[in-house]
Each structure stands twice: as C-alpha cells, then as structure tokens.
Amino acid sequence: MAEKVILKIKKKEYELPVVVGSEKEKGIDISKLRGATGGYTTLDYGFKNTGSTTSGITFLNGEQGILRYRGYPIEQLAGKSSFLEVAYLLIYGELPTKAEFESFKNEITKHTLVHEDIRKFLDAYPERTHPMGQLSSMIGSLAAFYPESLDPNRGEDEVNRTIIRLLAKMPTLVSWIHKRHMGHPVIYPNNSLSYVENFMRMFFGFPTEEYDMDPVIVSAMEKLLILHADHEQNCSTATVRIVGSSHAPLYAAISAGISALWGPLHGGANQAVIEMLNQIHHGEGDVNHWVDKAKSKEDPFRLMGFGHRVYKNFDPRANIIKKACDDILKKLKIDDPLLEIAKQLEEVALKDEYFIKRNLYPNVDFYSGIIYKAISFPTEMFTVLFALGRLPGWIAQWKEMMTDKQPIGRPRQVYTGENERKYTAISKRKSKK
Ligand code: CMC
Secondary structure, three states: OOOEEEEEEOOEEEEEEEEEOOOOOEEEOOOOHHHHHOOOOOOOHHHOOOOOOOOOOEEEEOOOOEEEEOOEEHHHHHHHOOHHHHHHHHHHOOOOOHHHHHHHHHHHHOOOOOOHHHHHHHHHOOOOOOHHHHHHHHHHHHHHHOHHHHOOOOOHHHHHHHHHHHHHHHHHHHHHHHHHHHOOOOOOOOOOOOHHHHHHHHHHOEOOEOOOOOHHHHHHHHHHHHHHOOOOOOHHHHHHHHHHOOOOOHHHHHHHHHHHHHOOOOOOHHHHHHHHHHHHHOOOOOHHHHHHHHHOOOOOOOOOOEOOOOOOOOOHHHHHHHHHHHHHHHHOOOOOHHHHHHHHHHHHHHHOHHHHHOOOOEOHHHHHHHHHHHOOOOHHHHHHHHHHHHHHHHHHHHHHHHHOOOOOOOOOOOOOOOOOOOOOOHHHOOOOO
C-alpha cells in the first residue's frame, strides 16, 4: 500500500501522499496543502529540505558520499570516460554507441566558431572585468544571434541545435575571454582536435606557434570537467530550471546559471580557496589563525572549500581530486607550497571539534584550484572552468524540466511586513528616527 503522511492542524487531519524515488528516497507531496488547509504553506529558508522536482539525472547520497550520473558511479566515469561522453550521457540519458558519439562530436565541431560580432563585445569590457560576468552576458547574447532559439518549444531539432551550439561555443568563448584579459589575439578552433584538446589550445596557444599538447594535462582536465558536470538541485541548477520554467530561451537560463555559480558560497569557492591559501602562504597568519577565524561567530569568514549542503560525511569528488592533485603535481614535477598548506589546513580542521560537530569536510573546490594553478590557469578563471564543466548538467536538467512540462517555478512566502496603512502626503510625513 502506498505510504501516506498525516498532518494534523488544530483538530483536523490531512492525508499527504508520499513520492518514493528509485533509491528509496521519500518526499512528502505538499502541492495541494494550501488549498486543502485553507492557506497553510511550508517555510524552508534556502530550500534546505524542499524537493523542487523529481529527477532521473543525478543521484547524491550525502551521508554515504555517493554521486552517480544516470546510475554510473562518478569514480568509474572520472576514471574511464571522456567529458564529451559524459555530456552525452547526462543530456540524452544513456552512454552513446560509437556511431552516436561520432555523430554528436561531429555536430559539435560544426558549431565551434563564434560570430565575429560577439568577439567585438570583448573589446568593450573594462580591463578588470571578472570573467564570470563576461561569460554570463556573452552566453545570454547568443540568443540575439540565433532568434529561432527564442521559443524553447520550437521542436526537438531546434532545441537540439541550441544544445549543440552551447556545448560547441562555450570553450571558444571561455578561451577568448582569457585571451582578451591578457591582451593577446584570440585563437580560432581547430576541429581536428578533441573537445578538451581544442579548448586547451585556444586557451594557452599562440597563433604564431604549434601548441604542445601535454596528455597528462588533457587527462586531468577531462577528469575535472567530468567531476563538475552535474550535481542535482544546487543553487545554479535550480536557477537554470526556474528561469527556464518561464519558457525564456535556453541561452538566458544558462546565462542565469552562470551568474548563480559566480558567488563564493557556490562555484566561486575555488577562486576563494586559492586566495585564502595564498594569504596563509604570504604570512597573513598560520593555519590555526584561519581555522579560529572560521570558527568565530563574530567573524563572517568561512573556511573556503569546506562544508556542503548535502555531503555530511565526505565529498566523493574531493577524494578523486585530492588524488589527481598529488598525481599531476608529481608528473609535472611541481612543488607547490599551497598544496602543503591545504593539507595542513585539512588536517587541523578535521581534528577540530567545531568542524567534526558540524560535519564539515573539504569539498570539490578545496583541491581543484591547486590543479588549475599547476596547469597555469589564472585564478580568476577557475570559476569559469567550473561553468564549462557544469554546462551539460544545466542543459540536462533544463531539458528534463521542459520534457516533463513542469509548471513555472514560483515559490510562496509568509508575509511579515506592515499591515494596510494610509498614504500620507510628503509634506505631512514625520521622520521615524
Ligand atoms: N567554515 C566555517 N563554518 C562553516 C563552514 C565553513 N566553510 N560551512 C558551514 N559552517 C558552519 C556554519 O556557520 C553553521 O554553523 P552553526 O550551526 O553554528 O550556525 C554550520 O556549519 C552549518 O552551515 P550552514 O551555513 O547552515 O550550511 P549550508 O548548507 O547552508 O551551507 C555551504 C553550505 C557550502 C554554503 C557552506 O558550508 C559554506 O559556506 N562553505 C564555504 C564555501 C564553499 O566552500 N562553497 C563550495 C560548496 S561545494 C561546490 C558547489 O557545489 O557549490
């Protein structure tokens, strides 16, 4: 018999259905609560325990540190797959056959160029613009260049073309943003290379010389992008879904997701971690000083790269990244003092009562910055790399929401402001101070 939950308000009982997921997760369906109870809604700041959707894309178990895309464990995908294959899996639901993969890859290579007028936008940004702001506006601007994408209900072929364009143009745009920051000429795509190789060449190459592709770096990048590819209903993904639910163009929804990712409590943490480690390295206090700062309730500082809304045991992505970080520094023969500081910080924090009590562990961003730094990515580009990795996840979640014909996202509130009062003319108003 289907499980039901009884809610008692005053003396009256209401039966609420329970939705059970494929991993036995349970959600109490409160969608009819307001009507049935004559006005009661639920209140959950930050949606800490609110399921906004059912989804068949990513499974997370925070207590056991499990992460699976479409049923495949992240450890297997990160160890054996390529980023493009994982993108296909997330968006279309299954791992591609060889023929499906070839066709997907060919479609992407046909769209890697970006309109020259978009390139001109780059020249207009002030020198110190943060690249996340640039990326968000440039992705949003793509809608202007492909007006047929404005209606996201235009049919499967049209939607698919937008998806392919996004995947194809994102590495070009990310690299071009970096090149303009450096004041260097942009590099155009080379479609004979793989997705990640092409990106590395456009980012680090020069028009006047051959780019020396390092397979160790390419493989580390594939892994990092896979680890970031989806993470169910986080801040940026929920943003993509909610913007998309108004039937705004997909480009606009992804642009909004990029903006949401920017903040240091979300994707921006990878940049903040390196800035924090650099401060420690340059003598602005030792490891204990920063741990104490993070613990102080008077100090707004938090240990960046620590804690997670869902993972309360360990972040499986952090475990994979920590190992990859050791490997890549060894292979590239880099002795980075920041890695040593990061390890000390982790050791001190993991033994500290404050962090133990609150289940605060290193998250994906704690070690990813050290790898990005070893590869020579500038710090302000770290969050942009997160966005590059997360793109297929955002697309898959948007596609699922549209295919399921979900209603517009529109939360309720409990109003706590003034009750009705009378307007007074400005000449008669008294200061409240
Ligand atoms: N340093 C110090 N204290 C912390 C930290 C931290 N990094 N994270 C959480 N806490 C404390 C927090 O002060 C609170 O303490 P108390 O119960 O005494 O009030 C308790 O732990 C619970 O924290 P919360 O803010 O209620 O937890 P949340 O689920 O709302 O926030 C988080 C999750 C990731 C925003 C938070 O842990 C944080 O700010 N971490 C640092 C930023 C960071 O690394 N973000 C990247 C997240 S992983 C990448 C991604 O997917 O976005």
